Amino acid sequence: MEVTREPALEFRSRQLRARDMLRGDLEGADLERYVHERVITTTLDRAISWARGNSIMPATFGLACCAIEMMSMVASRADIARFGYEAFRATPRQADLLIISGRISIKMAPIVRRMYDQMLEPKWSIAMGACASSTGVFNNYSVVPADKFMPVDVHVPGCPPRPEALVHGVLRLRSMILGDPKLGWRERYGAQGTEEVVGPVAERGSGPGADAENVFGPGDTAGA
């Protein structure tokens, strides 16, 4: 299974051509093509999304243990300031990224939803940690996953995720905003059809998971 790389323009070759252009060694057709590629073709949307992607201001919204790792992300080792996202705004009026760092109890859910509603447009949200993405360790009466009541763009796994994992999540969000989301592992390695949740028999089509039959009888949770 060969791996699909980015389009042909390798980073190294682009760097060399930029250097030639700066030195003035690039003329004729090469110069035309270079200018055409770099300057003219950026549409207004891509320019705006480039500006938005590089100027995200997260909201200081710490809930539980993940907030401590979020603070470590701002601290000196896994430093988010390298990407310009260290300006944590206290009010939703000035923030456009809501990092839900911690477990959301049913008493806190309407407040998280209200905080998300009162944020600036365009806004994004990251469900940090297992408790915000799914209920994590606490699958009980009092914890609500973030997807239940608000749209979530990036789920960062971990309990708590390492600061580097959160920085990776934020960078994944940035590449989503810039319009070329990084390929998920299924698309990159061509593994569609291995999802463990297969549709009902009627809609399964012919993919590898099509002939999955239920080992346990309905309602039998002995294996879980």
Place this chain on the structure above:
Amino acid sequence: MSTPPHISDRPRGEQGIDVATAGKQLEAPEEQLLTINFGPVHPSTHGVLRLLVTLEAEVVRDVTPIVGYLHTGIEKTCEDKSYWKVVPVIERMDYLAYYFNAMAFCGAVEALVGVEVPKRAQYLRVIHLELNRIMSHMVWLGTGGLELGAISIFWYAFRDKETLLDLFEMSSGQRMHTRYFQVGGVFEDIPPGFEEKVRAFCAEMPGRVDQVEAILSRNEIMLQRLRGTGVTDEQTLLDHGVTGPLLRAAGNPWDLRKAAPYSSYEDFDFKIPVGSVGDNYDRFRVRMAEVRESVKIIEQALDGLPEGPFMTEDRKVALPPRHELGTSMEALIHHFKLVTEGFRVPPGELYYAIEGPRGELGCFVRSDGSAKPARVHVRDPSFVNLQAFREMAADGYVADLIATAAMLDPVMGGVDR
């Protein structure tokens, strides 16, 4: 307030108290008083603490802490897990003192089962407990500095916190919630390079504390903000059940590590820092001095670290070592029994208290003879200390309210459980 459709259909009557009249019984004329939410989403409430504050211009007339916004039902979840599975759940309760939660629970269960923890495991536990106490004080220092305007202190404090998390990762494999303590001892012996790294940390830590003290302790702004604010006398604190650095700052040297030594704390000599006036400045100095004392304890524990097993030999409770499984049949049976169902604890109930970074952290465990605890309750110091917040913050300025909340250091995971 109509919430969007896909929020759960439970009616959302938020306001138990009638907020409009909350501050009315005070003597100031009505239109002067403003009752406002110093609410769950606030940069200086250390998590999701909500303070219903009644203000008269800048003076706080009345403050009511409203908690519960991080209630995760941990005690109910513990009743559904076998004993050795409870440790990771209970560690996520007070998420800055995870070794202390595990120590309280393991201490209670060891007392119930009657298992004896080997000397080396007790020393390893003391080392990790004191490292965790320093880490908890560093996070308090970082966030407390942010609230008092000393922004750069956040980076000083979190630099030391990162070294500590490296040590935890080295000994147990994970930065936070390490599940390093087991009922009957410790999960793994410390790796070879661990001792040198801890000694290096202990060598440089007092210098770091001196740096912070040089910046903060004689800083005029800090003195103005902390000295004389949030003053509470010792008897009020005792009536409200406050323990830990808050009580010691008021002059009462009550520390369970000295009063009722557990896990061989009696082998180490260390002093208990005690304040005199009981204001925020004393609380600040007491915690900084506690960090120095913890470093002393760690060094003594490392010097006196005995050889021997790091886990109890009682196979009914502890997993047999890996190599034994290949040879002895009993080890295989014990291993199978422990892994599938876990060990059974004779019926009984008891309360076991240790000294957490914020006060007395007690764990009540009741067992009904099965492999799952029938009831686990953790007496969290922040939850009890919050009750004295009204005595500390009433009739002060709003700025003093923030300084007092910073020095109280409530961790909402422990408060709401």
Place this chain on the structure above:
Amino acid sequence: MLRSYLPAIVFLGLGTLVGLAFAMLNTFLGPRRPVKSKQDPYECGLPSEVQEGFRFGISFYLVAMLFILFDIEVIFLYPVAVQLKAFGAFALTETIVFIVLLAVAFVYVWRRGALEWK
């Protein structure tokens, strides 16, 4: 005569243009998702109970007035400080008189206790 003011006018025009652009840019480019609770006042995540007609205490205005007073004084010092060499000793004495006048006002305010918060 108009020529000597041209740079100032151009500067003023550009200033307002750029200011307006940044203010209005978001309304044109940003997506619109009107939600009922978006316009409500933000009170730490909870619906706000404060009535609109709430009157602030008088001490707030007092502090604001004093601040404006002494802030303007500093603003006047900047141009003098920049061109002190050009004006020579005359400007120096003029500034000292200006500062002494305001210092007298400051001492009066201080003695009356307007700086302490009642």
Place this chain on the structure above:
Amino acid sequence: MPDATGLELLAQEIGKDEPDAVLDTVYFRDRATILVDPGHVKAVMGQLRDRGYRFMASVHGVDYYPDEPRLGVLYELLDMEKVDRLTVKLRVDIDTPEVDSVVEVFPTADFQEREIYDMFGVVFRGHPDLRRILMPEDYEGFPQRRDFPVGGEPVTFTYNQSKIPHYTE
């Protein structure tokens, strides 16, 4: 810890002033517990406070599901001078969960009694502000009782995937 004989002496002393207040004394794992009749809990607490147990560490509720007076309330008392711990326990039936509040004697019981009311439904008479503290104010049911389901979401697997609505609907 008051050892076994000390516990008996203490129980008799309390019994003298408060007739039939002490129902039973338990000495388990060298920890002393006094079982008290719910009606006399405030008087017993006052006496114990005068006898030196001036600090109350914790108040917590327990649901002894199978055996009969189901709800239990435990008070952990601490004598700081003699470093002495004592547990006062009382059992209340689930249909009439009424107990006197001890907030006048130990103000630290305020939040903790509200938590027991919130989690178990034990009503504390005379409590200044008995409301739910951890759950939303309009929540029905008492979560920590043994008959209250743990709740939570069924986990989606292949076999039950069609029965559970799609995760984010």
